[in-house]
Structures are given as structure tokens and as C-alpha cells.
Amino acid sequence: MGGGLSMRSNKGTRPQRGPTDSYACTRFQPEPPSEETADTLEEKRYRMENMYKQEGLNGGQRAEVMHLMETTYSLQRTHINQMPAPSIEDLRMKWPFLFTQRGIYAHFELLTDIKILQALELSMEECGRIIVEYFRSKSNQRDVQAIVSQGLDGDLTLHVVQLLMAHFGESPDGLMIHADVSATAADIERSFTLPASPLLILLGNEPSTNSQWMISIEGHVVCEGIQSTFVSGLAALFAVFYIFNLQYPDTASQTLEFLQRRFAGINPERGSKATYGKVISKRTGKVVQKRAESVNPHVATLLKNLLDYEWDFI
Known part of the structure; x- marks a missing residue:
């Protein structure tokens, strides 16, 4: 992954997903609204599809579209959760307004009861600088100290994410890449190796407080x-793992689990959206990735150490 990549993912490659991945979701597959039927929901979906054809993504800002998206949420979950899992492109054809910043945030809130952007912004305001100070004073890792020594000239959230990835030994390319500030979606698909797992693409070669994404x-x-803003892109990136039943990639799993638990406030005692080892699926008989049954120990240790440090800091 990243700007230096030269090979494209094999066509059809998918990240780990499936309808059993209801991890920490409160409305994973709800019943349709009592006043709706399968036919009326499909009619509403088709109406939005036509709106998109006439108005493009700008139509997603209309109050009517947001109401229709909320009304058809159960049908969206039915399509997302079906087996075998549909491709993202198939879902995007059926639900184009889901693939907008506003649509992603709204669906994630219905799915988890969490306003993801507000949650990340509030958590960063509460503890972002404490996390930076913790790494400055407590970490002996060379990569961490190299980032600390650069100072905080740009975006605090980006700085914290970079520190977390260095701490966990994960490459930033596992979560985000930088592209030219004027690059279009077509330019990026043509120039980069884009992985199967969700990736945040920041437009601009230097970390910035005002990066398009x-x-x-x-x-x-x-x-x-x-x-x-970087935090708005990070919020959308985090949300799509839950919306589309995607497991965290090994390349960024610990950072994402830390963000999940400390910033998003999703703290199940058991289970994980990361993959650990391979087992034979009892349902399909195929080799699949096994999920961890508890919090990643490296994430748990950092969470504990930070909690202790915050008490001392206060």
C-alpha cells in the first residue's frame, strides 16, 4: 500500500466480511418499519436510484433523500448482509447515496447509536494532547520519538494516529496514503495499488489541517x-468497517482497535474485528480467519497505561 505501490489487488479480492459480523452493532438487521412492505421499500430505493441518475451525489444533500435513506435502512442492511457477500460496487449501484460522507455517518449512527464524527472530535479534544505527551515522556521506541520530535505543526488527530501506528509497529500505509492535491478518483485508481480493505486517501503530499480526502x-x-479535515475522513473510514461488515486489516488492526475502544467508545469485553489465525469454518467447511476472543493485549496495555498516566497528568 502507499504511494510507491506498483501492483493492483487481484480483481475480486475482498476483505474479510460476512453477515455474522454484528460485532458491537445495535441494529445489525432490524425489521422494516411497520408501515412499510418489501415492495414499498424497494420503490423508495428505486426512487433514490433515479434521483442519483438525474442529480448525481448532490441529491444526497436533500432532506427528502436523507428521510428515504433512514426509512429504507432495514433494506440496506438486508442487501449488505446477504450471503454470499455482495461486492461494494454492486451495493454502490443500489445505494449511491450511502457512499457519501453524510450517508456513511447517518448509517453508522443507526447501526451503532454513535455519532462517529462527534465522538472522535470530542475524544481528541479530551485526550489527544495527553496521548502525545504520554508518548513524549514514556516511550523509548525510536519510531515514536522520531514523530514526537517533529512537533505538532499540523493536525492533532493525524499526529496521534501516526504515534499510535508507530507504537504498534504498523505502517501508516496500512491506513492512509497521500495523493496529489489535484488528483481525481480516476487518477488515484490508475496510479495507486488500492487494497481490498478500506483506505483513507489524503489529497496533498504533506500532512495538513485542511486535507481533502x-x-x-x-x-x-x-x-x-x-x-x-483529517478527523472527518478518519471517522468515515472507521465507519465503513462496521457498515459493510469488514474486519480490520492486519496492517492496521491494533490502531483501529485502539480508536474503536478509546475514541469511539465501543468496548465489548469479547470479540474483535481483527483476524487472528486460521480455522475450519463449521458452517462452510472452508479455511477462514479466526477471530480473537478478547482485547488485543498490546491495545489493552496501552489503554491501561494511558489511563494511569491521565490520572497522574490530572
């Missing part, structure tokens, strides 16, 4: 942000 999944750019 895009998100790719399964090798295609699927969302272009309308809000030019």
Missing part, C-alpha cells in the same frame, strides 16, 4: 469527502 474499498474510490 477520499475512501477506497475493494480497489475503487467509493467516497469523496465534502469536509476537508
Whole structure:
């Protein structure tokens, strides 16, 4: 992954997903609204599909579209959760307004009861600088100290994510890449190796407080942000793992689990959205990745150490 990549993911490659991945979701597959039927929901979906054909993604800002998206949420979950799992491109054809910044946030809130952007912004405001100070004073890792020594000239959230990835020994390319500030979605798909797992694409070669962003999944750019802040892109990236039943990639699993538990406030005692080892599936008989049954120990240790440090810091 990243700007130096030269090979494209194999066509059809998918991240780990499936309808059993209801991890920490409160409305994973709800019943349709009492006043709706399968036919009326499909009629509403078709109406939005036609709106998109006439108005493009700009139509997603209309109050009517947001109401229709909320009304058809159960049908969206039915399509997302079906087996075998549909491709992201198939879902994007059926639900184009889901693949907008606003659509992603709204669906995630219905799915988890969490306003993801507000949750990340509040958590960063509460503890972002404490996390930076913790790594400055407590970490002996060379990569961490190299980032600390650069100082905080740009975006605090980006700085914290870079520190977390260095601490966990994960490459930033596992979560985000930088592209030219004027690059289009087509330029990025042509120039980069886009992985199957969700990836945040920041437009601009230098970390910036005001970076435009895009998100790719399964090798295609699927969302272009309308809000030019890193935290808004990070919120959308985090949300799509839950919306589309995707497991965290090994390349960024510990950082994402830390964000999940400390920033998003999703703290199940058991289970994980990361993959650990391979087992034979009892349902399909095929070799599949086994999920961890508890919090990643490295994440748990950092969470504990930070909690102790915050008490001392206060």
C-alpha cells in the first residue's frame, strides 16, 4: 500500500466480511418499519436510484433523500448482509447515496447509536494532547520519538494516529496514503495499488489541517469527502468497517482497535474485528480467519497505561 505501490489487488479480492459480523452493532438487521412492505421499500430505493441518475451525489444533500435513506435502512442492511457477500460496487449501484460522507455517518449512527464524527472530535479534544505527551515522556521506541520530535505543526488527530501506528509497529500505509492535491478518483485508481480493505486517501503530499480526502474499498474510490479535515475522513473510514461488515486489516488492526475502544467508545469485553489465525469454518467447511476472543493485549496495555498516566497528568 502507499504511494510507491506498483501492483493492483487481484480483481475480486475482498476483505474479510460476512453477515455474522454484528460485532458491537445495535441494529445489525432490524425489521422494516411497520408501515412499510418489501415492495414499498424497494420503490423508495428505486426512487433514490433515479434521483442519483438525474442529480448525481448532490441529491444526497436533500432532506427528502436523507428521510428515504433512514426509512429504507432495514433494506440496506438486508442487501449488505446477504450471503454470499455482495461486492461494494454492486451495493454502490443500489445505494449511491450511502457512499457519501453524510450517508456513511447517518448509517453508522443507526447501526451503532454513535455519532462517529462527534465522538472522535470530542475524544481528541479530551485526550489527544495527553496521548502525545504520554508518548513524549514514556516511550523509548525510536519510531515514536522520531514523530514526537517533529512537533505538532499540523493536525492533532493525524499526529496521534501516526504515534499510535508507530507504537504498534504498523505502517501508516496500512491506513492512509497521500495523493496529489489535484488528483481525481480516476487518477488515484490508475496510479495507486488500492487494497481490498478500506483506505483513507489524503489529497496533498504533506500532512495538513485542511486535507481533502477520499475512501477506497475493494480497489475503487467509493467516497469523496465534502469536509476537508483529517478527523472527518478518519471517522468515515472507521465507519465503513462496521457498515459493510469488514474486519480490520492486519496492517492496521491494533490502531483501529485502539480508536474503536478509546475514541469511539465501543468496548465489548469479547470479540474483535481483527483476524487472528486460521480455522475450519463449521458452517462452510472452508479455511477462514479466526477471530480473537478478547482485547488485543498490546491495545489493552496501552489503554491501561494511558489511563494511569491521565490520572497522574490530572
